[in-house]
Amino acid sequence: xxxxxxxxxxxLKQKVDIIRFKDSNGGWSIRKLVDKFGIxxxxxxxVLKNKENILRRYNENSINEKxxxxxxxxxxxxxxxxxxxxxxxxxNKNVPVSGPIIQAKALxxxxxIECDDFKASNGWLESFKVSFLIDLRRISFYKSNNCxx
Numbered sequence: 460x461x462x463x464x465x466x467x468x469x470x471l472k473q474k475v476d477i478i479r480f481k482d483s484n485g486g487w488s489i490r491k492l493v494d495k496f497g498i499x500x501x502x503x504x505x506v507l508k509n510k511e512n513i514l515r516r517y518n519e520n521s522i523n524e525k526x527x528x529x530x531x532x533x534x535x536x537x538x539x540x541x542x543x544x545x546x547x548x549x550x551n552k553n554v555p556v557s558g559p560i561i562q563a564k565a566l567x568x569x570x571x572i573e574c575d576d577f578k579a580s581n582g583w584l585e586s587f588k589v590s591f592l593i594d595l596r597r598i599s600f601y602k603s604n605n606c607x608x
Contacts, residue, residue, distance in 0.1 A: 467498050474506045475517045481507060534574040541568045543591055558584050558595060 569577035
């Protein structure tokens, strides 16, 4: 008996890929799909059992994905680049910067480029910090004669 396959968490796209593969290659058994995708037999059976629900959710999500407010190459990306440049400049001068200060700067940049529908929300701030690996912890100042010399 082969060793059990560890259970993998499948995202919606992976489940749809399994369904589409099964539909286009109708002769494939669940065992063959298990070997092809490297997942458990129960997982394949559950995906195929819930086929309609999975496809419906996937289609609903793909519609929402296309209607994003700012595309990657739109004004949102330009605002992010300008704010990141400003952030790096003030951070290099050891000026402490908080989230509301970054949001205010983003709104200022959006106003300058006449992007009236941009909102520097808390969600935007979180995405900005995650995208550029920004940590807003307190800046520590060390004297030149510290213990690290």
